Amino acid sequence: TGKELIAQTVHYQSPRSKGPFVAVNCAALPENLLEMELFGAEKGAFTGATERRIGRFERAKGGTIFLDEIGEMPLNLQAKLLRVLQEKTFERLGSSEPIKADVRIIAATNRELLKEVKKGNFREDLYWRLNVVSVKLPALRERREDVPRLVHYYLKRFNKKYGKSVTLSKTALTNLVSYRWPGNIRELANTIERMVIMADTDFIEDADIPENMMSEELPEPSADHGGEDLGNEVKNLERDRIIKALRENNYVQTRAARALGITPRQLGYRIRKYGIMVV
Template sequence: METLKGRKSLETRELTIVNEVARVLSRSLDFEDAVRDILKTLYSFWNVNLSFVAIFNQDIKALQIVKAFGFSEEEVKRGIFKKGEGITGKVFKSGIPVVLTDLPSNPAFLNKTKVGDRLEGSETFISVPIKVGGDIVGVLSIFKTFSSRESIEGGIETLMILGTLIGMFYRLSERIKEERLEWEEEKKILREELKKTYNIHGIVGQSDVILNLVEVVKKVATTDSTVLITGESGTGKSLIAKAIHFLSPRKDKPFITINCAAIPETLLEAELFGYEKGAFTGAHSSKKGKFELAEGGTVFLDEIGDMPLSLQAKILRVLQDREIERLGGERTVQVNVRVIAATNRDLQALVKEGKFREDLYYRLNVVPIHVPSLRERREDVPMLVEHFLEKYNSKYSKSVKISPDAMEALIEYNWPGNIRELENTVERLVVMNDGVVKSTDLPPHILAYRRRNAFEELANLPDRIQATEKEKIVEALEKTGYVKSRAAKLLGYTLRQLDYRIKKYGIEVKKF
């Protein structure tokens, strides 16, 4: 009974090790740092005092220890193995795990690193391949003293899972390195692109959605139509309104903005339409409103969705009749203005709720323009970052740059505040840093978002591992003519382990 309880506890511990390694990988971006933390995890949770990871180095055509735990620098330097050399080289070549005991007297133990000279003699050496799909990229090896209650077979299974996790992270890190090189090559080109036609009155980007938006702005600017700009907060709706104005025939006339959400209802009407002397307490003289001040130009009604119902009828009158009436006045004033409105709210939903006039909605929605969120145009993030870097480096007399890894994190981030949030982030980075900004210098919420995404990807690893294992079993069975004993040997399983997995995955064993 005690043995059963002990084994159950060990299985729980092995699962804890796998989960802890997954956590390590989810919060790390550097392969060697991640491997170092994994080996520390094996020490902390499994009493593995000596361990190492060797990766095949294409330059020297040999396996080389990249990180080790419990090894001296000299021992690590000796850790270079050719294909087939020693147990490490053989595991890499064959892809089959190897277990050695009685290390001091075992001729198969090469002891090339000389770490064997420090062993007590009770250690077991286990070496497993680090795989990515069908490729073997390295070897994970440990020296461990197993107690009578511990299963070496269970240890091999745990290490095989860790080898797969390390392999997937290695492939991911290699891909990131390649993308960094590509990014460096494209960096100059991207800077030049900022100076081209993709930057129309501050509209920065080269994504399809932005290029289409630019074309719409150019066409609308030549007309006098009323425009309704929609989009999330911080996407640059006011920028689009300005672009339309300054590309239009009205460009030499005033462009006046009024935020309908920022001014109290009692003052908004006076701001928009003006007032006559004595219209209310404190009105000691007459004053023109925004519509009169913008004569011949453009009035931009920002956050139109927050305009009180009481004023919406008067805005409708401006759009229909091009005339206003000052507060306290008895005569109408003709106005020649173009109206551009913007909102981050769903006006159709507000119409259904009775909070926005339907007739005004249709009057405003003559030419609708939707400004995409930054999530919909992630490919523009590098250009925007460079644009804001140039702006704030100039402002603060600095020469701050963004590292490829930090740029990647900025591209991955969700940007709920869109371009406004991105600009504020870049300004903060310029103010707080000198030289090159690393990913670790980014705000905590951006790093947390990246770790969360990475963890979600790792959460799917068990399914991927099982799919890979099933594929390898079928492949081994086919190679050996469905002779299970031979297939088990090829895979490094016992016959019992293979039978268990065949049943688990529902693999059909063909008979000839």
Template sequence: MRARILVVDDELSMREFLAILLDGEGYLVDQAESAEDALSRIGGQSYEMVISDVSMPGLGGIELLSRIKSQCPDTAVLMITAFTTAEQAVEAMKLGAYDYIGKPFKVEEVKVLVRKALEKRRLVQENIRLKAEVQERFSFSGLIGKSKQMREVYDLIAKVADSTANVLITGESGTGKELAARAIHYNSPRKDAPFVAVNCGAIPETLIESELFGHTKGAFTGAIADRPGLFEQAEGGTLFLDEIGEVPLLLQAKLLRVLQEREFRRVGGAVSLKADVRIVAASNRNLEEQVREGSFREDLFYRLNVVQIRMPSLKERSEDIPALVEHFYKKYSLWSGSGDIITPDAMRVLYNYPFPGNVRELENLVERCVVLGSRVIALDCLPPAVREQRAVSSAPDGIGIPEEGMDLQAYLDNLEQKLLVQALDQCGGVKKRAAALLGMTFRSFRYRLAKFGMDED
């Protein structure tokens, strides 16, 4: 879209010269012979930019600038005058002028100033739009569902958002834990500060401390310059620590100190830095069980678990499936909102499917149907595993409790060992592949091997 510019000058020759110049650059140009004329035009037309003389009969250019900024603060204004003074320039800039140039001016100078002013205005407008989109996306409307379970989640987020309390979000993978964390941030007083997310399970043990706290030049091989960590990047905002259960014990102690003292040191640094950061942590594992096993510090758990929000699985809130399907269909297609988007048979299948991957799996399923060109989600566009309802049973066939009772923990330990061995056998002894086969991180897999004395080659 071509930018519209208003040229204001009491000299006809100057107005026409600027109009011809700017028209040649591709802009839409209107002319006004006075400040009063300009204000009447601005009242009925939106302008991206105004170029105005300072000295004009009647209302002057400085007063015009003041009124433009009062009525249309996002309009860029360039002031031009034959009698440049430092006082006028300072006053114009204080009132919000983009720049101030004197006559005679160079044609290229005007072209560059106009281009830069409009680009700056576009970037400001884009930033405002994106910020509004982000707040809309991660307000409660970013979490889809009206089930009782989701209403409880919304209620907790609303209560905790305005506080500074640490929050622990629990739930299975794919339930929307990061969405909940973002909703907390964007409904809090910190919403204009950064929201920084990190998956603790995706960072190697040797790098996670540097990633969180930063490092100084020469702290270790490859540290060629000072580097701020995520705590510094999230200053004044929220740091989301996803998969917090994967953090090594040694680093847990340092993380605890940050939460207690609100300060930290970069790796290799001697100066303590303040940490004005709100912590929201998440885990799909049972941290209380990890505390009992000794793989997670009890004191850190209680520091993080000031308020706990549990994200329900999709199976628990199946009544939200229609709304989620519609949301994801709109996201991935050009659907305008008229007509059905899913057949009754397909919806019935989705209701009965257990969705082990939760909302994330449903989103991928809808995206798959859109990519395959389905105007309506029908049975034939659903993945075979969903159509055939080959859901994984919650327990292997043949399990029963004998009359004399059983040692549940011993039984589960035995089953876990057998599955670890089976995974290693299927993957030729390659531990990383075996961990992936069982849907866990390499660190968790090694921990389980050590737990049963199976960590030796």
């Protein structure tokens, strides 16, 4: 929905704008790596730690740290984050020396955190510590008036990146505005980049819009499988379910895996197996 863009805007229009802006996706790393990424590690803190590693909190000194997908953070790391908020200090892994945390924290999530609190998946004390100023960002489909501006922004960005001067027809833009964007701004950005890369001319027409965007829903299974054997039919059904789960969870694989009742590793294997493109 543009959470990181909003976080960057808050940062660059604040007294901390001259400091660094550091973003961390809490859903993208396993628990042991996430702790090291956030707080750093001393040399010898664990096997393979051959040098001191500076964490994101330390790198963000004087600026802002953006914790995306905070709802995916494991409970034991939530306790450590709570201590940072309360004490304004943290320690690197393998050290007991406190380091002052001079950062603004902006956190974002796709989850309903109060519901997660009731389920025992998120600490209530951390929720109230973080929830000082709350901003709700509607899904892109709920603010279609933003689509033309975002399309032109990304066209300019990717034209510059690839040395092109691609423009968009009015009908193509109308189709982009009418699309529901289940993947929100990430999907829009990837779509524009793909169209710029693949454009044979400097003008994008309706025919250049990716075929999957003409219908958001997966095709209904056909009653007649044309002699397709049971094995292939099962594979197709599994692939369709994976795509649907990814779309419904904004392409966050940990959440899609949970919805499917499998592990993220198993989901990753199936994504590669079926050649599914994840935006």
